[in-house]
Amino acid sequence: GNSVTQMEGPVTLSEEAFLTINCTYTATGYPSLFWYVQYPGEGLQLLLKATKADDKGSNKGFEATYRKETTSFHLEKGSVQVSDSAVYFCALNPLTFGKGTMLLVSP
């Protein structure tokens, strides 16, 4: 069956540091890939998505590229802010979520 594996957190960074959260997947066919963000006490919000190989999703300074050859969809941001502190979920064809990675950014 389908599955998503994310790096375990928490990821602790200082403001303006570079962020990478790894995500790899197992699936049949050509799934769509998503990153969702969940702020404390709230529901999930779509951060970005990619629907086919080599697509790059981007939003709010975050980027992720759909790599079919490595079955990966790593999330990156060049300079994180304190307000980026949240839990990030990688998801496959929206029904399969990774376990989430908590990001903590300190001033």
Next chain:
Amino acid sequence: DAMVIQNPRYQVTQFGKPVTLSCSQTLNHNVMYWYQQKSSQAPKLLFHYYDKDFNNEADTPDNFQSRRPNTSFCFLDIRSPGLGDAAMYLCATSRGDWRAEFRETQYFGPGTRLLVL
């Protein structure tokens, strides 16, 4: 603004006392989902409606039921809540197309946190 609304945001119930959580949407999406999310875990899909068609996940306990009386509303009924059912319950919607099943983005409500005493 078009949105997904969940009420209440917090629900307290007693062990074994039936409880209903509600979800409404103004997006006119044909697919609605219910997820259970326990602390520090990924959301777990309980079931979804594709139009009027109900799709139950294989490992969803019988204690959990759902109703969708119309496109806009969907309810989660927990017939006899146990302590293990305390969690955040998330409702989501998407625009589903049988030709591109589930490729569409899901839009989530803020969730209802259920506490079982």
